[in-house]
Each structure stands twice: as structure tokens, then as C-alpha cells.
Amino acid sequence: MLKQCVKKKSLPQRGQPPSTSTVEFFRIPASPAAPTAPWNTRLRELSKLSRFPEALALYRQMLRSGASPNTFTFPFALKSCGSLSLPASGAQLHGHVLKAGCEAEPFVLTSLISMYSQCSLIDDARKVFDHCPQSRHLTVCYNALLSGYTSNSRFSDALSLFCRMREMGVLVNAVTMLGLIPVCSLPVHLGVGMCLHCCSVKLGLGCESSVGNCLLTMYVKCGSVEDARVLFDSISCKGLITWNAMISGYAQHGLASHVLDLYREMKSCGIRPDSVTLVGVLSSCSHLGAYHIGCQVERQIELSGFNSNPFLNNALINMYARCGKLAKARAVFDAMVEKTVVSWTAIIGGYGMHGQGELAVELFEEMLQAGIRPDGAAFVSVLSACSHAGLTDEGLKYFYAMEKKYLLQPGPEHYSCMVDLLGRAGQLQKALDLIHTMRVRPDGAVWGALLGACKIHKNVEFAELAFERVIELEPANIGYYVLLSNTYNEANNMDGILRVRVMMRERKLKKEPGCSYIEHGGKVHLFLAGDRGHPQTIEIYRMLNELEDWLKEIYNLDKNYLERRDDERLSGMGVHSEKLAIVFALLNTKHGTEIVVIKNLRVCEDCHLFMKLVSKAVDRQFVIRDATRFHHFEGGVCSCKDYW
DNA sequence: CTAGGGTTAG
Structure with missing residues (x-):
């Protein structure tokens, strides 16, 4: 019955105008004189507010009303398609652009290029660029295509386009560099990134704060925090974003005490921290277990009115959980209006790391009930919770559901949880069998988990096997030598202990200082x-x-x-x-x-x-x-x- | 066309 109603309403008879009153209400007389400007104004407003679905609906309404879209219509409609990643609608819009004959307008041209890039159709973006002779002289077109290549991780295409731009003598501005620099966000590209740094300075863009901040982040993403710091110190006018980039950079590399030092320095320079700053600070408090500083940050959040920021709330959950204050973590979680998969992962992980596996599993089920789709990280948190609480069967169940029901490829981090789970339960052979079935190459953590289980169960034979593998992958990780040595110790095998010591001496490894x-x-x-x-x-x-x-x-x-x-x-x-x-x-x-x-x-x-x-x-x-x-x-x- | 952010074992 319900189905019938829906059908009748949503499918008007072919050839007849739709009978819903809303369409009639907004209807503008279909004549060549139908004004376009009011539509454009509203469309621009919606687009600026990131209300893209509404913007597209408005565009459709506009067409139905008989007004014809123009140069000031297309950019906002195209932006909406790009942001929502709707390639079919985007291509349709492209058709409208051609019909209106405004493809050569710079504003429309760049919007087309970035629409295709955002829909991951970067080759179509290139076709638009090549097809229009205009674009060969316009900085904005190069910029649009460059950032398209960057966001689609097309490293060499971005660079060759930049070279071509310079050969053609097209003006390079700060936005060009901002589009280009993020292609170098992997350690292998650090060398190129440094060239871009020099290039920016030569082109007189070195003093642009946005370029400096972007370069700073590039160094961080390449894993070169020291270089980032050198750049940071050389920036004379540090803005909020500069401080945030450095603070988050330290936070992402686990340099938690550096974060706190920098945070103090920032405040003493009179810069007011915003929510991005506080996210970095909170995440460092979690790593250090710095509960009191974390509480100060929470007060600061309340004072600044950032209470409803989901990033901050997720970081708070994590901070309280890692400082052992589960009740507080839970209170923050419960008060959140919009819980994302990250929020659930944080609270599940919190219960898991404190041995409350049953609660963690319950919460995971609640998350599924709430219609949240778990991602890889969510599975890591529930699997590790199961292994810490000895919930072997539940863990196995989730591991299989992950691939079968949620179509997620388990990565090495999931396998290491499973090896840990089986290993703790004493099923060393099963754990080893599981490693052999892996489709991805096992990493150090996978063999390390097996080695850890061998120590618990005093199994020298398996320990030697796991050690041999783990040391191929991480020869300098002292923890594994210590684990093997402890396993020998548990089994009263003095020869083994000596062998490990000799090995460590030969490889010049020293126990890391506590x-x-x-x-x-x-x-x-x-x-x-x-x-x-x-x-x-x-x-x-x-x-x-x-x-x-x-x-x-x-x-x-x-x-x-x-x-x-x-x-x-x-x-x-x-x-x-x-x-x-x-x-x-x-x-x-x-x-x-x-x-x-x-x-x-x-x-x-x-x-x-x-x-x-x-x-x-x-x-x-x-x-x-x-x-x-x-x-x-x-x-x-x-x-x-x-x-x- | 345009710089900074949360969750994940051992």
C-alpha cells in the first residue's frame, strides 16, 4: 500500500507537467526574458555555505522555470557537482555550458577543470584544458589543473605541467605553489619538495605566509620534522596557522612533549589557540597520559565555545580513555550529538585498552545498530579489545565478518590483532597458520605478536621461528631481542640468553633508556x-x-x-x-x-x-x-x- | 585555483 502511494506521487505521467505545488510556487514565466540574476545570487549563496544538494536542486528549478543559465550560473552549479562527486550530473552541466557557448570564460573553464578533478576524472579535466586555447595563457587554469593532479596523486603530471607553465612564461603565483607543493607529501618526494621550496623563494613567493605554511606541512608529511622546525623558526611573522601546522606536525609524529612546549610558547606570544591547536595538544596529552593538562584544555574548550566540535570531542574521548578516566570519556561520548565512526572507535578502544572487552563488544554492536559502517580502524579497536579480554570466539567472528559482510580487506594491523588473539589463547599453531594464509605481506607487528604470545606460553620453538622473521623486517627493534631473551629465561635456557646478547652486541644495539x-x-x-x-x-x-x-x-x-x-x-x-x-x-x-x-x-x-x-x-x-x-x-x- | 585537525595493535 505504501509502495503504491510513493509510486503515484513520484512518477508523474509522461508529457504532463509535475503536479506538486512547490514547483508551481517557484515557477517563473517561461519566456526569453526570464531573469537569471536572482537565481545566480541564491545559487552563489548556497554554494558559499557548502549547501551543495540544495544548490543543485535550485539549478534544476531554474532550468524548469525557463531562465537560461549563464557565465555566473555554471561555476556554482559545477562546484556543487564536484564537491558531491557527481560525475554524471557534471558531464550534463558541461553540455549546458557548451550549449550556452561560455566554455572559454575563465571562471567557467576553471570550474569545469576542478569539477572533473573532484570527480576523479582528471583526464577529462585535462581534455577541457587542452581543448580551450585560452587556458594556455591563464594562471588560474594551470592552478586548477595542478591542484587536480595533486588531489588525484598524479605526481609526475603535476610536475610536468608546472614545467610547461614556466616554459610558456605564464605567471606563477602563490596559489600555483599551494596547488603544487602538496604533491610532495611522501618521504620519497622530499627532494623534489625541497626544490619547490627553493623555487618559491626564487619566484619571490617565499614571504607569502600561505606558501610557508604549506611547505611546513610538506616537510611534516615527508617525515622530516627537523626541517619543518628549521622552516618554522625562520618564519618571522608566525600566524595561527603556522603555529598549528608545527604543533600538529609534532603531534602526528608522537613528539608529545614538543607539542606542549610549543603550545606554551604560542600562548606566551599572545596567539589565541583555536580548535585545531587544541586537537593537537589533546592528542599529545593522550600520548603522555598528561591528565591535568588535558583537563585544562577541556576548560579552555568550554570557555572558547568549541564544545560541539566533533574533532575536539573525539580527541577528548581518547585523552580521557588513555589517562584511565573511562567514565569521563564515556560522558563526552554520550553528550556528542553526531557520533562518527571515529568517536565510536575512540570509546571502543578506550574500553578495550582497559580490559573491558565485553563492554567494547557491546558498544561495537550498538554502533552497528546505529547504522554506522565500521572502517578498518574500528575493527582494529574491537579486535584488540577482544584479544585483551580473552574473547577469542567474538574476535574470530568479527574478523570473518569484516571481509565477508563489510567487504573490508584486512590489513597487516588486523592480522596482528588476530595473531595476538589466537596466541594469547594458546593457539600458537593456528596463529602461525593464519599468518601463512595472509594475502598481504606480514609486517613486523604480525610476527612480533606471535613472538609475544610465545613468551606468555613459554614456547621456545615457535619463538625462534617468529624471531627469525621479525628480525628480517625490523633488525633494529630492541623490543624483539628482549622478548626472545625473556622467553629463553622463562624456559631456563641460558645458552639462548647468551646468544641473544651476542647478537645485540654484534649489531651494536643497546637497550633503549627508560x-x-x-x-x-x-x-x-x-x-x-x-x-x-x-x-x-x-x-x-x-x-x-x-x-x-x-x-x-x-x-x-x-x-x-x-x-x-x-x-x-x-x-x-x-x-x-x-x-x-x-x-x-x-x-x-x-x-x-x-x-x-x-x-x-x-x-x-x-x-x-x-x-x-x-x-x-x-x-x-x-x-x-x-x-x-x-x-x-x-x-x-x-x-x-x-x-x- | 587557495596553507593547519580526531580514531588503530605490539
Whole structure:
């Protein structure tokens, strides 16, 4: 019944005018004198507001009304087709352009070129360009085609067009460079990117702030953060976007403490951060576990009225989750009006990393119910949640559904989750079989996951096999040598341990230094083992010695602890970073406040003992958090529900 | 034609 109604309404009889009242209402008398200008004005407005579907509807209405589109109509209609990626409508519009005879108008010409580029029909864009002799002399046409090549990742075409442009003596402006520079956003293209940098300077465009910002981002995307920083320092008039580009650049490369330093510097220069700045800062807080700075940022978000920005809310969910505040993460998530797949991924990942696999799975199902299509990242978060919580069957179910139901090709990151899942469940052979069925080449993480499982289950045979593979792919990754060595240790295989040591020495690999840090006064204070760089170094070491002497007396510290302590000092390794951070906190925080120390690697037993005794002796609460694994050690006991 | 942004294991 419903079907019939719909059919009757939407399909008017052939040859008869549509009978809906809206069309009649807007109808303009069909005569050659029907004015075009009012339509154009409205069309331009809608296009400027990015209301493209409405703009196209208006264009159709305009045609029906009998008004004829002109030079000032087509650009906005074409832009709408391009933005919505509607190649068929775009081609139809092209027909209208030809009929109206305004293909040679520069504004129309560039709009046609960019429409085809946005619809991924870059060759059609080129045809338009070649077909019109006008375009050979117009900077805007080259610019349109250049940015078309860039957005369709046609590296060499973009460059040869640029060369041709220069040969023809066409004026190169800032927009040309902005269209061209982003083709060099892969490390392999860094050399060309540097040439473009020189080129910009030679052409007198080096002082254009937009070009500078664009180059800065190019260096970041090429993985050359140092070069980006050099450029950043050389820019004399840094605008908000310049600061944001550098801050996001550091954030994307995980240089979280650099982000926080730069953020402070930016504020002290009197630049007001906007939502883009805060996204970068929040993501760095997540990486560091810098909860208090994260909270400050949230207040700033409220003050600035950015509460409903989805990028910021997603970053907030992640920050709270990684700082162990799941309830807060959930509150932000629940308050979001428009939850994207990224929001769901963040909250699912949050529950997953804290061992709450059942909740993560429930949320994933809720997401599906809400009609959100999961992407590759969403599957990574649910699969890893399953593996941490021991939900082997659920994990397998999702892995198969991913390919069969959602038609997503699993990448190496999904396989490494699955190997982890099977491996933790003790099914090492199945995990190995799965690796052999992979259609993509397994990466280090896949073999690494198998190696990790071998350590849990003390399986030397499989561990040696996995190690051999993983080391081909990542020969300098110390973590894998340590894992193999630990596996031998669990199996009481001393020969194995020695072999790993020899291997590490031959390859000149040293265990990476641990570091610990503490948030204090809106700053992150970082300590390496034996660090002497902190301004309070002298006080810290003096107090540490006093403390240890005192602990020795009142608690009878065991001999081994003291021997190891002297060892660490004499061998040049230096005092463990946890101790430095703990003493720093004692010196600088009020009695009664909890001290949160964050560690990048596992906390050693002696430091645990030290913390426990200090906690008792001076009556202070400590939490040591492992920032890489989200283990929560409270009072020396691992409170994490995960069964790592 | 036009510079900066969120989620993902080990």
C-alpha cells in the first residue's frame, strides 16, 4: 500500500507537467526574458555555505522555470557537482555550458577543470584544458589543473605541467605553489619538495605566509620534522596557522612533549589557540597520559565555545580513555550529538585498552545498530579489545565478518590483532597458520605478536621461528631481542640468553633508556636514567641519597637492593628514572596530593620497592602508570584488569 | 585555483 502511494506521487505521467505545488510556487514565466540574476545570487549563496544538494536542486528549478543559465550560473552549479562527486550530473552541466557557448570564460573553464578533478576524472579535466586555447595563457587554469593532479596523486603530471607553465612564461603565483607543493607529501618526494621550496623563494613567493605554511606541512608529511622546525623558526611573522601546522606536525609524529612546549610558547606570544591547536595538544596529552593538562584544555574548550566540535570531542574521548578516566570519556561520548565512526572507535578502544572487552563488544554492536559502517580502524579497536579480554570466539567472528559482510580487506594491523588473539589463547599453531594464509605481506607487528604470545606460553620453538622473521623486517627493534631473551629465561635456557646478547652486541644495539615523567605546574617534567639536566638536579640527588639512607635504617633494606643501587650508579647507567621523578614530586607537591608517575617501559622491581617504602615512610599516595601498556600500578600492585 | 585537525595493535 505504501509502495503504491510513493509510486503515484513520484512518477508523474509522461508529457504532463509535475503536479506538486512547490514547483508551481517557484515557477517563473517561461519566456526569453526570464531573469537569471536572482537565481545566480541564491545559487552563489548556497554554494558559499557548502549547501551543495540544495544548490543543485535550485539549478534544476531554474532550468524548469525557463531562465537560461549563464557565465555566473555554471561555476556554482559545477562546484556543487564536484564537491558531491557527481560525475554524471557534471558531464550534463558541461553540455549546458557548451550549449550556452561560455566554455572559454575563465571562471567557467576553471570550474569545469576542478569539477572533473573532484570527480576523479582528471583526464577529462585535462581534455577541457587542452581543448580551450585560452587556458594556455591563464594562471588560474594551470592552478586548477595542478591542484587536480595533486588531489588525484598524479605526481609526475603535476610536475610536468608546472614545467610547461614556466616554459610558456605564464605567471606563477602563490596559489600555483599551494596547488603544487602538496604533491610532495611522501618521504620519497622530499627532494623534489625541497626544490619547490627553493623555487618559491626564487619566484619571490617565499614571504607569502600561505606558501610557508604549506611547505611546513610538506616537510611534516615527508617525515622530516627537523626541517619543518628549521622552516618554522625562520618564519618571522608566525600566524595561527603556522603555529598549528608545527604543533600538529609534532603531534602526528608522537613528539608529545614538543607539542606542549610549543603550545606554551604560542600562548606566551599572545596567539589565541583555536580548535585545531587544541586537537593537537589533546592528542599529545593522550600520548603522555598528561591528565591535568588535558583537563585544562577541556576548560579552555568550554570557555572558547568549541564544545560541539566533533574533532575536539573525539580527541577528548581518547585523552580521557588513555589517562584511565573511562567514565569521563564515556560522558563526552554520550553528550556528542553526531557520533562518527571515529568517536565510536575512540570509546571502543578506550574500553578495550582497559580490559573491558565485553563492554567494547557491546558498544561495537550498538554502533552497528546505529547504522554506522565500521572502517578498518574500528575493527582494529574491537579486535584488540577482544584479544585483551580473552574473547577469542567474538574476535574470530568479527574478523570473518569484516571481509565477508563489510567487504573490508584486512590489513597487516588486523592480522596482528588476530595473531595476538589466537596466541594469547594458546593457539600458537593456528596463529602461525593464519599468518601463512595472509594475502598481504606480514609486517613486523604480525610476527612480533606471535613472538609475544610465545613468551606468555613459554614456547621456545615457535619463538625462534617468529624471531627469525621479525628480525628480517625490523633488525633494529630492541623490543624483539628482549622478548626472545625473556622467553629463553622463562624456559631456563641460558645458552639462548647468551646468544641473544651476542647478537645485540654484534649489531651494536643497546637497550633503549627508560624515562619517567610527572605533570607539574602545567608542564611535563621528564627524567631519563641518571638524568642531570633538570634545574633541580642537585636538590633531587641530595634528597634521594638522604631518603635511601633513611630507608636503609628504618626498614632494613635488603642487601641485594643496595648492591644493585651501587651497581647502577657505578656502571654509568645512572639512577633509575622513576626514583628521580618520585623525589622531584616529593620536593614540589603538597602533602596529601596523589603523585602520578608515568613510565614509558615496565617499572623495575627495585623502583617498586623504593616507591612502596617511601609511600609508607612519608605517608604519600603514589600511582605509577605505564604509558605504553596502560598498566596501573597502585601502591606497587598492578590494578589493571587486563591479564597481561 | 587557495596553507593547519580526531580514531588503530605490539
